[in-house]
Amino acid sequence: MTPTWRNDPFDDDKLREECGVFGIVGVQDAASFVALGLHALQHRGQEAGGIVAHDETHGWGSARRFGYVRDNFTSRSVLDTVPGPVAIGHVRYSTAGSKGATAIRDVQPFFGELAHGGTAIAHNGNITNADALRRELIERGSIFQSSSDSECIIHLMARSLQRSIPEKMKDALRRVEGAFSVVAMTRTKLIGVRDPLGVRPLVLGRVGDAHVVASETCALDIVGAEFLREVEPGEMVVATMDGTLTSHRPFEPQRRRSCIFEHVYFSRPDSILEGRSVYETREAIGRELAREAPAEADLVVPVPDSGTPAAIGFAAESGVPYGMGIIRNQYVGRTFIEPTEQIRNMGVRLKLNVNRALIAGKRVVLVDDSVVRGTTSRKIKEMVLDAGAKEVHFRIASPPTAWPCFYGVDTPDRDKLLAATMTADDMRDHLGVDSLKFISLDGLYRAVGEAKGRNEDAPQYCDACFSGAYPVAPSDQIARGFEVAAE
Incomplete structure (x- = not known):
């Protein structure tokens, strides 16, 4: 049976970042630190999570579960199964892996006992040549245990003739195309690697003499870690038990191309991204949007929660008052009610409710971060009109999403993206x-x-x-017939 949290009847029609990663070396009970870090990264993956740790006495331990971190990795009965001073963890949605009931095999981190020691690896991003690599590896005798593209890295490492885990990883990642931020561990080391373009984020922190790598700075904050810096595009950092940190450059230098949508939506607003406050950037996006697309209106209302900073910026720049015209119910979970057809029809009303006293009789500007399929936008518009709004104007804090992402984001097929098949005026009429x-x-x-x-x-x-304009050609998709314009 498919797990109930995957049948989310309250579809919020958002692009979803696929993964969050966290690792630490040099602390007692490292898995507890990882659990806290993954909890802070829950927005990056809510389908499943996993932790792998190593202890000199007990060896390697792992715990993998479907669902939220808070439901699975807060009890001592689970954390005691992953003792040790070094641990890594991962939260996920899925792209390449399956989503059925057997998909626990796809939950990272993955572990492999290699010629020169065991290693565990967790990966945020997407390998765009994974199909070709998998075929090659299987033909050469590799036996895959999952359907995840990330497992290719372990098999490539196993075939490397290098004599240390970091060198094997360099060998493997030079064969990989796409986007990746990798957190890995040996019995005594923590490794963080970012792809040459730096598409997916990765940051470095420190707690005392212990080093931490994570997808975002908010995960450092929750464990009281000092933010040191970003892991640079194309950089590998290796941290040891005694607090030593070394930096390596396994790839040819390339021009940085980090994901701009991290600034719009994926990252938590309390994180620091590329030296900028994500919250302040989103407020600046709202101000720019107000300058480009003003509206004659009485009230600026965010679509919670992702539209809030941009709405604050829009209101400040335009002079139109800001108001919480839509209230989010924070306690609706993915398993709140079995998703019957009647409940599905209620849809977004179980998550959002309109503040009628504020909305009635007003011309309302709704500010949201994006429009993907448009299904939720239509429902929200209907709710606002039902509450007595005179007019509804949408202002979107990103350009039209017209192309799928192949670098670790759960994007619909292109023909399901509203902006791929409609002009802006057509989308206005459709909504x-x-x-x-x-x-x-x-x-x-x-x-x-x-x-x-x-x-x-x-x-x-x-x-x-x-x-x-794809900075890395999505080789597997091109082989399937997807047409990509050259940059």
Whole structure:
């Protein structure tokens, strides 16, 4: 039977980052630190989680579960199965792996006993040549235990002739295409690696003499770690039990292309990303949006929670009052009610409720981070009109999402993306709103600190979901017939 949390009847119609990773070396009860870090990264993956640790007395231990960190990794009965001073963890949605009841085999971290010692590995991102690598490895005798693209890394490491785990990992990752932030461990070391373009984030911190690597700075905050710096694109860091940290450069240097949507939606607003407060960046996006697409209105209302900072910025720049016109029910979980057809029809009303006293009789600007399929946007518009709004205007804090992401984001097929098949005016009519405006791609670049906007000849970020310009050719997708325009 498919786990109930995968049948979410309250579809929020958002792009979903696929994974969060966390690792620490040099502390007692490292798994407890990892559990806290994964809890802070829960927004990056709510389907399943796992922890692997090593202890000199007990050896390797692992725990993998479906569902939330708070439900699975807070009891001593679980954490006592993963003792030791070094541990890594992972929370996930799924892209390449299966989503059925047997998919516990796809829950990371993965472990392998290699020629020169055991290693565990957790991966955020997506390997765009995984199909080709898997075929090659199987033909050469590898036996895969999962359907996850991340397992390719373990098998590539096993075939490497290098004599240390970090060197084997360098060998393996040089064969990999796509986007990856990898956290790995041996019995005595913690390893963090970021792909040459730096598409997916990875940060480095310290607790006393212990080092931490994580997807975001908010995961450092929860364990009281000092934020040292980002792991640079194309960098490998190796931390040991005694607090030693070394940096390596296993790849040829390339121009940085980190994911711009991390600034818009994926990262938590209390994180620091590329030296900038995510919250302040999103507020700046709202201000830029107000300059580009003003609206004659009485009230600016965020679509909670992801639209809130942008709505605050929009209201401040436009002079239109800000109000919490939509209230989110924080206690609706994925297993609140069995998803019968009647409950499905209630849809978004179980998560969001309109503040009628604030909305009635007003021209309302709704600010959201994105429009993907448009299903939730239509429902929210209907709720606001039912509450007595005179007009509804949508302002979107990202450009139209017209292309799928192949770098670790759960994106619908292109024909399911509203912006891929409709003009902005068509989308406005489809949603049934008085106006619909998106921030321009140049405006988004300005808001994240690029004063001159997007460099058309050499884009500063990965913005493929908006532009269709893929910085790494998605080889497997191209082999299946997906057409990609050259940058």
